[in-house]
Amino acid sequence: MIKSSYKIKKNQFPKVMKGIPVIGIYFRAILTQSTNKHTNIGVVISKKHAKLAIIRNTIKRTTFRVSSQMFLKLPQINIVFLMTKNIPRNLETTALYKKRISKIIEKDITTIITTIIQKYEKFS
Numbered sequence: 001m002i003k004s005s006y007k008i009k010k011n012q013f014p015k016v017m018k019g020i021p022v023i024g025i026y027f028r029a030i031l032t033q034s035t036n037k038h039t040n041i042g043v044v045i046s047k048k049h050a051k052l053a054i055i056r057n058t059i060k061r062t063t064f065r066v067s068s069q070m071f072l073k074l075p076q077i078n079i080v081f082l083m084t085k086n087i088p089r090n091l092e093t094t095a096l097y098k099k100r101i102s103k104i105i106e107k108d109i110t111t112i113i114t115t116i117i118q119k120y121e122k123f124s
Helices: 010-016 053-069 094-123
Strands: 020-023 027-033 040-044 077-083
Touching: 010 027, 010 040, 010 077, 020 094, 027 094, 040 053, 053 077, 053 094, 077 094
Parallel strands: 040 077
Antiparallel strands: 020 027, 027 077
C-alpha cells in the first residue's frame, strides 16, 4: 500500500486534473509535474461507473496496490487514475465480482504504468 503522504489530497485534484492523458481500457491516467521529490497518486471513481461503495473501494485498493508494486520505477510526477468505463457485471455475487474486477484492473493499471515508464525513459 502507498503511504498517505504519497496520495493526492482532495484539494489538490483541480490543479492535477489539467495534464497529459495516458489512456487504458478502463482508466485514463492524467500526468502532471510533481512539486515534491516523489510521485503522488490519486484515484477517481464516480458512482456512475461503480454504484456500490464496496466496489469503488476495491477498485481504489487494487489501483494503489498495483501502483505501489511499481512505485520505485515511476518518475517524479503526479498521476491521477480516472475511471472512464464500467466493468460489466454478470449475474454473479459481489464477492466473485470483486475478484474479477481486481484482475481486470490490475492488468489495465499495469499497462498504463508501463506506458508511463516507457515514455519517461525516452526523455531521460
